[in-house]
Amino acid sequence: MKQQLLNSAKKLQQPSESAATEFSHKREQLAVKGSQLLSERNDMEKLVGKGNKQMSEDNNKNFARFMESMFSGYDPNVLVETVLWVFRAYRSHGFQTTYWAANLNIWIEMLKNEMSEETFNELYPFYNWLVVNIPVFVKLTDEDINS
Numbered sequence: 001m002k003q004q005l006l007n008s009a010k011k012l013q014q015p016s017e018s019a020a021t022e023f024s025h026k027r028e029q030l031a032v033k034g035s036q037l038l039s040e041r042n043d044m045e046k047l048v049g050k051g052n053k054q055m056s057e058d059n060n061k062n063f064a065r066f067m068e069s070m071f072s073g074y075d076p077n078v079l080v081e082t083v084l085w086v087f088r089a090y091r092s093h094g095f096q097t098t099y100w101a102a103n104l105n106i107w108i109e110m111l112k113n114e115m116s117e118e119t120f121n122e123l124y125p126f127y128n129w130l131v132v133n134i135p136v137f138v139k140l141t142d143e144d145i146n147s
Contacts, residue, residue, distance in 0.1 A: 049094025
């Protein structure tokens with residue numbers, strides 16, 4: 001299953017320099033806005049666990065920086081290993097698997113609204129890949145969480 005995940009990640013195309021630059025210029029404001037939008041959800045505490053609001057805000061900042069690095073120097077191995085690490089780490093702190101769908105959908109909507117159409121079209125496949133593969137990330141990290 002992990003090899004299939006890596007094979008699908010290898011199909012993602014590194015965004016152009018202009019798309020990576022546009023994302024870089026807006027990265028910090030997107031992280032802040034994403035955290036704000038997530039915190040406005042009625043189910044926020046259920047998604048991240050009691051007392052984990054700050055951790056979710058830190059995650060959004062780290063996620064934005066990580067995606068910036070992927071957009072400027074894409075490495076499918078790093079993408080897969082990092083996402084699996086994040087799922088293990090954050091789930092062990094009480095984050096629910098539904099958190100990622102909620103947060104990624106916020107990011108996709110923000111990118112659609114904040115980026116040029118060209119940049120959005122280059123970045124969207126990464127976020128879509130993350131959303132589509134949530135069940136795989138969960139399955140691969142279930143054993144670690146439940147042991």
